[in-house]
Amino acid sequence: MALKYKAPRGTSDLVFPESTRISSLLEVAARILTLNGYQLISTPILESTELFRRGIGEETDIVTKEMYTFEDQGGESLTLRPEGTAPVVRAYLEGGLQSRGLPQKLYYMGPMFRRERPQAGRYRQFLQIGAEAIGSRDPFIDAEIISISNNLFKKLGLSHYELLVNSVGCAECRPGYVRMLSGFLEGISQQLCGECRRRSRENPLRVFDCKNESCREALARAPVIGEQLCPACREHFNGALRHLERLGVAYTIDDRLVRGLDYYTNTTFEFQFEGLGSQNTVSAGGRYDYLTEQLGGPETPGVGFSLGVERLVMAVEAQAAFPFSPERLDVFVVAAPGADRGRVLDILTAVRAAGVSADADFMERGLKAQMKQAARLEARLVLIIGKDELEQGEVTLRDLDRSKQWRVPLSGMVAELRRFLEDGCFNG
RNA sequence: GUGGACGUAGCUCAGUUGGUUAGAGCGCCGGGUUGUGGCCCCGGAGGUCGGGGGUUCGAGUCCCCUCGUUCACCCCA
Numbered sequence: 350m351a352l353k354y355k356a357p358r359g360t361s362d363l364v365f366p367e368s369t370r371i372s373s374l375l376e377v378a379a380r381i382l383t384l385n386g387y388q389l390i391s392t393p394i395l396e397s398t399e400l401f402r403r404g405i406g407e408e409t410d411i412v413t414k415e416m417y418t419f420e421d422q423g424g425e426s427l428t429l430r431p432e433g434t435a436p437v438v439r440a441y442l443e444g445g446l447q448s449r450g451l452p453q454k455l456y457y458m459g460p461m462f463r464r465e466r467p468q469a470g471r472y473r474q475f476l477q478i479g480a481e482a483i484g485s486r487d488p489f490i491d492a493e494i495i496s497i498s499n500n501l502f503k504k505l506g507l508s509h510y511e512l513l514v515n516s517v518g519c520a521e522c523r524p525g526y527v528r529m530l531s532g533f534l535e536g537i538s539q540q541l542c543g544e545c546r547r548r549s550r551e552n553p554l555r556v557f558d559c560k561n562e563s564c565r566e567a568l569a570r571a572p573v574i575g576e577q578l579c580p581a582c583r584e585h586f587n588g589a590l591r592h593l594e595r596l597g598v599a600y601t602i603d604d605r606l607v608r609g610l611d612y613y614t615n616t617t618f619e620f621q622f623e624g625l626g627s628q629n630t631v632s633a634g635g636r637y638d639y640l641t642e643q644l645g646g647p648e649t650p651g652v653g654f655s656l657g658v659e660r661l662v663m664a665v666e667a668q669a670a671f672p673f674s675p676e677r678l679d680v681f682v683v684a685a686p687g688a689d690r691g692r693v694l695d696i697l698t699a700v701r702a703a704g705v706s707a708d709a710d711f712m713e714r715g716l717k718a719q720m721k722q723a724a725r726l727e728a729r730l731v732l733i734i735g736k737d738e739l740e741q742g743e744v745t746l747r748d749l750d751r752s753k754q755w756r757v758p759l760s761g762m763v764a765e766l767r768r769f770l771e772d773g774c775f776n777g
Numbered sequence: 778g779u780g781g782a783c784g785u786a787g788c789u790c791a792g793u794u795g796g797u798u799a800g801a802g803c804g805c806c807g808g809g810u811u812g813u814g815g816c817c818c819c820g821g822a823g824g825u826c827g828g829g830g831g832u833u834c835g836a837g838u839c840c841c842c843u844c845g846u847u848c849a850c851c852c853c854a
Contacts, residue, residue: 352827355845410852414778432854461854466778468848477854544851558852608853619854630854657854685812716812724814735812749814 359473366675371476371658373673375458378478381500385493387456387480392436394460398426403643404435406611408551415463429462433479434637434653435644441483442646451484470628470660479655486650488588491616491636494652496596498620498632506669509623510631512599515574515606516586519614519638522579527553529572540567557605575604582615589616612637616652624667631664632656679770681723682709685716685735692734696744703763705770724749730769
């Protein structure tokens with residue numbers, strides 16, 4: 350209990366069976382992504398600090414107080430990645446991926462790091478699955494990006510969630526809107542909570558996140574971005590919505606939906622779930638048409654999403670029985686009196702070589718304890734070898750689920766194992 | 778960064794108005810005579826009661842500090 354070493358705050362160890370659940374979730378996600386033409390990209394967990402400062406925005410919470418930043422021995426400032434989009438765009442530029450043709454459709458899975466106070470659904474190291482489509486401005490690809498999360502949720506049997514979408518405009522229309530909103534906020538500042546007054550100055554769009562009743566009332570008549578979009582943005586947004594409808598993805602327009610990262614333009618979206626506590630966004634993202642330039646590249650549009658795997662797991666646990674069962678051990682080899690360890694090793698090796706998973710006792714336990722171990726591991730079969738079997742050139746197989754056992758000649762052992770594991774019964 | 782709740786065996790928890798060697802269930806290890814798991818019975822290992830300080834003849838029980846966990850705010854995946 351008073352252990353000296355513990356996992357750092359906000360991090361955790363993933364052990365069986367959670368570890369296998371996560372890996373099958375990742376597999377399902379990868380399949381869907383691949384099905385949609387996205388290819389895996391893996392970028393370093395470490396990037397130059399400047400990449401995030403420029404990419405995410407100097408004034409964002411992430412950059413100002415949540416990054417794990419340090420100087421390495423050479424005096425270079427590095428940061429544990431707090432998100433995946435900026436690194437992927439950096440890799441796109443650095444690797445000259447545009448020469449492979451556009452759009453580049455890339456996905457990633459891996460840990461992200463943010464130094465926040467942990468709570469339900471929020472960790473300092475967390476897993477994200479994300480995808481980026483770089484090079485296309487077509488609203489169809491916005492819809493595709495959004496539908497991928499939706500497909501994954503459906504595949505996992507999830508239903509109690511809501512997709513919120515909005516458009517935050519572009520360099521043409523957003524500044525005008527922000528000025529209008531600021532003006533409005535000044536007028537009603539008396540009615541706002543201290544927190545909202547601070548936000549009015551620093552990041553006006555965020556006032557819409559306030560849960561305070563009186564603030565919400567005061568904001569009821571606030572100008573809304575949807576009404577201030579320039580014609581191009583309006584058309585783009587409508588296009589994305591039409592495509593979503595065609596894809597059968599249900600959405601709700603939330604004209605107060607604002608995302609925290611500076612790079613978003615046009616389409617933004619969030620999938621919110623019931624029953625997850627206060628961190629209920631499982632997947633979110635949007636378009637970022639200026640990010641590439643921001644990072645020193647040519648003007649290139651892009652759109653993407655990122656999905657919190659731990660939150661996804663919470664959603665699955667809250668709503669559905671987990672749709673995947675872990676793979677069982679096929680065979681546990683038990684040494685009965687008369688069989689030495691060499692024999693066990695020979696059989697183990699032969700069975701494994703045949704592609705059948707197998708394990709055995711490594712604690713020098715007695716027969717009974719070995720049986721117990723086999724049961725604990727939920728092996729489908731126990732293979733017993735002892736004096737009798739050796740004398741007759743056979744092995745005993747025992748079906749733990751049905752408590753039935755039978756003998757087969759050593760020469761036909763592998764074939765019988767395969768037959769049993771396929772048919773699931775002892776008598777073919 | 779702010780606030781609330783909680784910290785007793787690997788896990789879930791008991792622990793009476795502060796009183797002698799700190800308990801249960803589950804789990805783990807072993808046994809219940811010949812080579813067989815799950816049920817049952819018996820036995821065993823395992824705790825500086827998160828840590829430090831204080832009050833007291835005496836503290837798991839009271840007080841202070843500290844660390845940690847957790848939930849919420851903030852923010853976000």
